[in-house]
Amino acid sequence: MTLVVSDEPKEVSLLDPPKRRVWGPQAAPAAPERVPEKATATLLLVTVLIIATCGLVYELLASTLASFVLGDAVMQYSTVIGVYLSAMGIGAWLSGRVEGGVARTFVEIEIAVALVGGLSAPVLFMAFAHLSWFRVVLYAIVLVIGILVGMEIPLLLRILRERYAFKDLIARVLTVDYLGALVGSLAFPIFFVPKLGLVRTSLVIGGINALTAIGSTFLLAEDVKPHKTGLLARAGLVLAILIAGTVGAERITLLAEEGLYADEIVYAKQTTYQRIVVTRGRSSFQLFLNGNLQFSSADEYRYHEALVWPALAARAEAGLPTRNVLVLGGGDGLGLRELLKSPGLESITIVDLDPGMTALAKTMPLLRNLNEGSFFDPRVHVVNDDAYVWLGDKRNEALRYDVVIADFPDPNHYALGKLYTTRMYALMKQHLGEGGVISVQSTSPLFARRSFWCIARTMEKAGLEVAPYHVFVPSFGEWGFTLARAAGPAPTPLIPQKLPALPFKPKYLDDPSLRQLFVLARDMESLEVEINRLDNQVLVHYYEAEWKRYL
Amino acid sequence: MIDRRDFLTTFLGATASAVACKRAPPSPNLVGELGGANFERGHRLREPELRAKLAGPLPVEKVRVAIVGGGPAGLSAAWRLLRAGVRDFVILELEDVAGGTSRGGESAVSRYPLGAHYVPVPGPEARALITLFDELGLVEGREPDGTPIIAEQVLCRAPEERLFYRGTWYEGLYLHAGASPRDLAQFRAFKKELAKWNKWRDPKGRHAFVIPLSRASDDPEVLALDAMSMDAWMRARGFDSPRLRWLVDYGCRDDYALSLEQASAWAGLFYFVSRMGADSQSAELITWPDGNGELVRRLAGSVGDRLRTGMTVGQIDDDGTLGVLDRDGVAKRISAERVIVALPRFVARNVVTSLRGREESAAFDYGAWVVANLHLRDRPTSYGVPFAWDNVLYESKSLGYVVATHQAGRDHGPTVWTWYYAIAEDGKPTREKLLKATHRDWADVAYSDLAPTHREFATLVDRIDVFRWGHAMTRPRVGARVALAKASPATAIGKLHFAHTDLSGVALFEEAHDHGVRAAEEVLAALEIASPTIR
Structure with missing residues (x-):
């Protein structure tokens, strides 16, 4: 877009009513007979301002969304803006192919921008959650919006040609165009993103485009006459879709809680059981269940190595192979990823309450990459049931496992508290084969010391020998686990001294750091606690009281 | 309409x-169904034509023991007989399903109760009941005082109860939210009264309020409570806090279908004190998805085909002869060496020949x-x-x-x-x-x-x-307990032994069980079968 400098140094107010007499000669070639209405011309310039603002916001939306979900902001902004601007060029060229019915075409383009641009953010979020070819969708959408937006101004220029002298026309339209870009670029970070979030911004901007289409139809009523009703109907339909989208988005919502998370939400879903939210930060992403952080991709390997390898090491030191493993909870598949690296492993049964969680871990590219497609491994068998109910089910009574891993969310309500009771641990113990080992995620020994020790003591009460341990996970802080096996004489100590022989090097653990896990400093030492039972659920109370101090 | x-x-x-x-x-x-006790068969019991059908010569089946009624009392009696090695008995149940008011239902979603839905953890006095629970695998050990340690999974899972008041649910059954210091002082004083009665013993060392009631004291100090309403007892002690009165009234409605004005003070206190442990805390509750349905299902399961449902027992004579109509209306007689009448009193008085026409005690309301x-x-x-x-x-x-x-x-x-x-x-x-x-x-x-x-x-x-x-x-109204003691309805008549929770004047699975076991032990003694008592 090159600025055309007027050779007449006359001051022109942007929205001045056209004074054809004065500037007449320049506009003369196409000068129509009828006198343009002052208001129409002014309003058409307002239209330029609006579409310019919307056009820029779509561009920013796509860039921001891409950098949120894919990271690497420089790359995303560059490529999206590049595609967008070149698409606008294509649009400008295409506009030249429009022969007659310029006004009508302009309104049609407006309606199309409203639809595609308005739905761009929700569609992109959905594509990101479910498709591995997200980038294709991203650039296709950017391309389509760019082409459509690129056609807008040239077409408008042709419409306005009849109302302004050429040099004023270019001056005014381009000035308003750039002004719109300024409005858009300021409103986007200051108002739209913080107040509305990406999805709602997209829908609202689409709505403004649809309203502009309706306004233009009335404004250019003369020119679009035979098509007026059809255009209005289409614009109204698009507006209705966008409003419905806003309402629907409120329900499935990516919107309501955006302020609650430090990073941008890239996926949110309310399943029957819980609310799953995935957020994307600068260089990592996080999974939240009911608002509680489950992992950050930056440091989850520390957590999951600590959850899995001590149990496998204890088995190996007792001279026992680990063939069959039961995982309770852990629907993100990250514990599975570690287990599947263990040589000789034959089968893993994972019991996770929420099919929404296990399906997401299987299909969401972000998660699937992190868990290395663990749910696709033929050795993994998924059961979607409450682990308490499943373990107590008579039909599963005879099942035995070498290792049982309990990776439940923290016990912050009764439905989860039951998974940390003597009854639950007794059931886990029943399902252990010869020399079986249990590993339990046990909340923070530092922030929730009483809760941590309550879990260990409860496991002891259920007839287990326990070895509590901890690891530092930057996004969690000090984190605790409990290693256990049936109490009684055993050939080797429970605490392992070295990792089993592995064909690879874990990212975090080696032999000295494995031993170090079991050293609990004084501020994490044992203290007096009650036993957590189904009929008292003291752990939920401990947990609430302890975390209240931090949250 | x-x-x-x-x-x-x-x-x-x-x-x-x-x-x-x-x-x-x-x-x-x-959608849904309206269910209930089988009115048609039940009402047939009062019709003269039933008696006509059962008169005259009929085929006779001989059994050693006949138990009439397949509710908790009858099933418990059967369980006791089986323990003593008696196999030759039948249970005759009017309904199509055994279990009485303890039974439950089932759907694709869950089992659920149709009536009684919990039993508090029994105290050491409920020996027979503990034996049953032990046999059902519910007992994991004993406290030093003999109170059983019940398996965690059948104890009511926390949180046990909550209370809805003006749009919000609150923890527990006593409305703490908004309670004034006066309310709380009365609540404490009330609990102190309960604790006092929990510690109370008569000269023979018996509790005032204990389950089974056969172990409870008949001391005049306790029986005096039967002469006044729970309302009068509370007023006499200045307990006028609305939320305390609500709690007590709720208890009376829950266990007796009486308001606190209608229930006797004995009953009102029994509700709270009988389920207290030695520490004067409320005992925990044992429950299943279908409430006490689990208990009667398992008891019925152990009886096998000795349980006959859909049987209308129209007449029970003192000599152990029963007039019975089966499901298809075919009449016959069952002649038993001994009969356990495990029927609610309002049925028994229409069926047992020697109870017919007798004036009924006020205790049976x-x-x-x-x-x-x-x-x-x-x-x-x-x-x-x-x-x-x-x-x-x-x-x-x-x-x-x-x-x-x-x-x-x-x-x-x-x-x-x-x-x-x-x-x-x-x-x-x-x-x-x-x-x-x-x-x-x-x-x-x-x-x-x-x-x-x-x-x-x-x-x-x-x-x-x-x-x-x-x-x-x-319903244990004012005076019911004394009236019941006078009527002594559990006393055997001829070859008939009586078992039902009605005989205790309160409706509890534990009382039904105790009466069932007692009646069965009476029968064992009469048949001269040696089996040491488990009560």
Whole structure:
């Protein structure tokens, strides 16, 4: 877009009513007979301002969304803006192919921008959650919006040609165009993103485009006459879709809680059981269940190595192979990823309450990459049931496992508290084969010391020998686990001294750091606690009281 | 057709009725059944033609022991006989299913109670019951005082109860929110009174209030409590705190279908003290998804085909001869060496020849219950503390609801709520309304009672099944206990031995069990079968 400098140094107010007499000669070639209405011309310039603002916001939306979900902001902004601007060029060229019915075409383009641009953010979020070819969708959408937006101004220029002298026309339209870009670029970070979030911004901007289409139809009523009703109907339909989208988005919502998370939400879903939210930060992403952080991709390997390898090491030191493993909870598949690296492993049964969680871990590219497609491994068998109910089910009574891993969310309500009771641990113990080992995620020994020790003591009460341990996970802080096996004489100590022989090097653990896990400093030492039972659920109370101090 | 507002006003009160009538009634598409004791067979017992059918020569079946009635008392008697090695007996049950008021139902979602739904952890005195629980695998050990340590999974899972008051659910059954210092002082003083009675022993070392009641004291100090109402007892001690009175009234309605003005002070105190441990804390509750249905199912399972259902026992003679109509109306006689009459008293007095025409003791007054099982597609949202097992409404005349899936550990998805209503009102109009009411009328009461307590409730209810118990429980009114002692209805007549919770004047599984075991041991003694008592 090159600025055309007027050779007449006359001051022109942007929205001045056209004074054809004065500037007449320049506009003369196409000068129509009828006198343009002052208001129409002014309003058409307002239209330029609006579409310019919307056009820029779509561009920013796509860039921001891409950098949120894919990271690497420089790359995303560059490529999206590049595609967008070149698409606008294509649009400008295409506009030249429009022969007659310029006004009508302009309104049609407006309606199309409203639809595609308005739905761009929700569609992109959905594509990101479910498709591995997200980038294709991203650039296709950017391309389509760019082409459509690129056609807008040239077409408008042709419409306005009849109302302004050429040099004023270019001056005014381009000035308003750039002004719109300024409005858009300021409103986007200051108002739209913080107040509305990406999805709602997209829908609202689409709505403004649809309203502009309706306004233009009335404004250019003369020119679009035979098509007026059809255009209005289409614009109204698009507006209705966008409003419905806003309402629907409120329900499935990516919107309501955006302020609650430090990073941008890239996926949110309310399943029957819980609310799953995935957020994307600068260089990592996080999974939240009911608002509680489950992992950050930056440091989850520390957590999951600590959850899995001590149990496998204890088995190996007792001279026992680990063939069959039961995982309770852990629907993100990250514990599975570690287990599947263990040589000789034959089968893993994972019991996770929420099919929404296990399906997401299987299909969401972000998660699937992190868990290395663990749910696709033929050795993994998924059961979607409450682990308490499943373990107590008579039909599963005879099942035995070498290792049982309990990776439940923290016990912050009764439905989860039951998974940390003597009854639950007794059931886990029943399902252990010869020399079986249990590993339990046990909340923070530092922030929730009483809760941590309550879990260990409860496991002891259920007839287990326990070895509590901890690891530092930057996004969690000090984190605790409990290693256990049936109490009684055993050939080797429970605490392992070295990792089993592995064909690879874990990212975090080696032999000295494995031993170090079991050293609990004084501020994490044992203290007096009650036993957590189904009929008292003291752990939920401990947990609430302890975390209240931090949250 | 019953007037909706009038019906709702009778059973929920004017305010709740006004609120309910403002919102739409449950959709007519809301399905469900109206169940209850088999009226047809039950009423046949009073008809003269039944006696005519049973007169004259009939085929005779000989058995060693006949147990009439397959509720908790009859099933417990059978269990005791089996323990002693007696195999030659039959249980004759009128209904198609055994279990009496303890029985439960089942759907694809869950088992659920139709009546009695819990047993407090028994104290050391309930020896026979502990033996049963031990045999069922519920006992994991004993406290030093002999109180059984019950397996965790059958103890009511925390949180046990919550209370709905003005739009919010609160923890526990006593409304702590907004309690004044005076309220709390009275609550403490009341608990102190209870603790005092919990420690009380007569010169023979017996408790004032203990289960089984056969072990309880008959000291005049205790029996004096039978002469006054619970209301009078509370007033005499200055207990006028509304929330304390509500708690006591709730207890009386829950266990006796009586208000605290109607219940005797003995009964009011028994409700609280009999379930206290040595530490004067309330004992924990044992429960299953189908309430006490689990107990009667397992007991019935051990009896096998000795249990015969659909049998109308129309006549029981002192010499052990029974006149029986089977399911198809074919008459015969059963001649037994001994008979255990495990029937509620209002049935027994129509069937046992030598009880017919006798003036009935005032002790046998019955209260009615309505139980509604509501199937919900998912859990609705509620304000305040989360779902408990027992969910009670402070401002309602109902008893609230228990969540059938709570004990199974199923905390998400479809569930069944069992809603209870004990009819404490006296007088014919109420009873007539109860009998005239259709399924829809009662479904409406349950629905209108619960709809204001949960968001999305209306959209989540799939079906409501209503179960009416016309004679659900004997009611320990003022004077009932002394009247019962005078009537001594448990005393054997000829070859007939009596077992039923009615004989204790309160409706409890534990009492039914104790009477069943006692009657069975009487029979064992009469048959000269050596078997040391387990009571």
